[in-house]
Amino acid sequence: MAAWVLHVDLDQFIAAVEVLRRPELAGRPVVVGGSGDPTRRAVVATASYEAREFGVHSGLPLRLAARRCPDAVFLPADAPAYDAASAEVMAALREFDVVVEVLGWDEAFLGATTDDPEALAADLARAVLDRTRLHLSVGIGDNKLRAKLATGFAKPAGVYRLTRDNWFEVMGGRPTEALWGIGRRTAAKLADLGLHTVRELAAADERVLARRFGPTMGPWYRTLGLGAGGTEVTASPYVARSRSRETTFQEDLTEPAEIGAAVATLARRVARDVAAEGRPAARVAVKVRFAPFFTHTRSRTLPAPTSDPDELERAAGEVLALFELTRPVRLLGVRAEFPAP
Known part of the structure; x- marks a missing residue:
């Protein structure tokens, strides 16, 4: 059997927890953040898919969210409720023969040995749904980077495999900002070097990257372009940095x-x-x-x-x-x- 890394990500987690507590909100645009009052200064913690269709997203000021989606239901954040829901999800995952590395309320890496990772992913999603009524998406990869990125293609409530075999087919033509670990500012600096896509970054001269970003980060960015990454999944408790x-x-x-x-x-x-x-x-x-x-x-x-x-x-x-x-x-x-x- 082969070793795999799976990345599980709960779909619209905070909003989904709130809808479970208030079933009448199902299908409506829901925005969670701050005290739940869009007339006060705070930012969006999460938005339901219905709200996202209006351009509402995490980090957006609540006042702007209200202008973009005036019919949205605004709710205050309730961390204890999300803690409890997350704990139930992680408990369901640990019932499988996998190593669970918790990344946060709504996501985790899983280390698994199986000949059919898609079947395992489906079983995981079913178990979490049965236990918590929450939907999750699963990315399958041959390392953590690819598993994490695969989840984005799996959403919502799906499964996607991204490995060395299809890396450039899927990611090659995408902008460098699509990579986990490269943000907007770094992507702009890469663009100044003529590196716009993942494929171009993978083929870049490490010496040029090292001169621009330093001897550690420069070559590391090229490694991201190649889709390389760590494979170790550990169940050690999360330690705050x-x-x-x-x-x-x-x-x-x-x-x-x-x-x-x-x-x-x-x-x-x-x-x-x-x-x-x-x-x-x-x-x-x-x-x-x-x-x-x-x-x-x-x-x-x-x-x-x-x-x-x-x-x-x-x-x-x-x-x-x-x-x-x-x-x-x-x-x-x-x-x-x-x-x-």
Whole structure:
């Protein structure tokens, strides 16, 4: 029997959980985010497929979502409900002879040995649906990268296989941004080098990429273009790489003193989270979203890992000083990053 990596992704997970709690919402555009009030500042956590048809997507400001889809039902996020639903899904997956590596509420990698991965995928989807009434999509790959990307072709509630055999047939002509690990900005930099498609990236000169992106990231981007990736799936419990807090202000902050005070408050909250984690932080980052919607992040490595609230607050203040606070501020965030295991 052959070894496979499967990637399971619950379809419109948060919205689906809310519809199960409120069956009368089935078939209607549902948007979840913030307090559920689209007149207040917050962003979309998830949107049902019906809402997505109107251009509503994760990260979109709720006010804009309401303009795009005025008939949508807006609901507040309920993390405990999503925790419980996710736990039920993962329990159903663990009943199979597979290794389950949880990635988040709504997705996981599975390591499996089977001669018929499509049949296994169908069984997994059926078991989750029977137990939780939630639909999932399954990507099948010969490594994690291909399995993850395959899920996108499987949605909604389907199964898709992406391997070395069909990699360039499926992905070759797609833009580099279609790759897991390459975002819009990196894709633009690759385009400046004349690399627009996955196939072009796979054929690129590693020396050219290394000069542009560095000796580590440059060759790694070419590896992504080839569809190469890790195959190890581990059942080790998820270990958080960071703890963060952020606040969206209903009215913009304009005074440096009030901005600094807000960052200090967030840093103290993060410090409590770090203490509860039982691991010291090695790096502190501050996120600032300026009006109307420009987001920037700065960070610095601490002299030594620490859990001390005063040190973390001081570091956050020092990072904030790296920003030019010349525009009104609508959101602030502080993140403490843990050392690599």
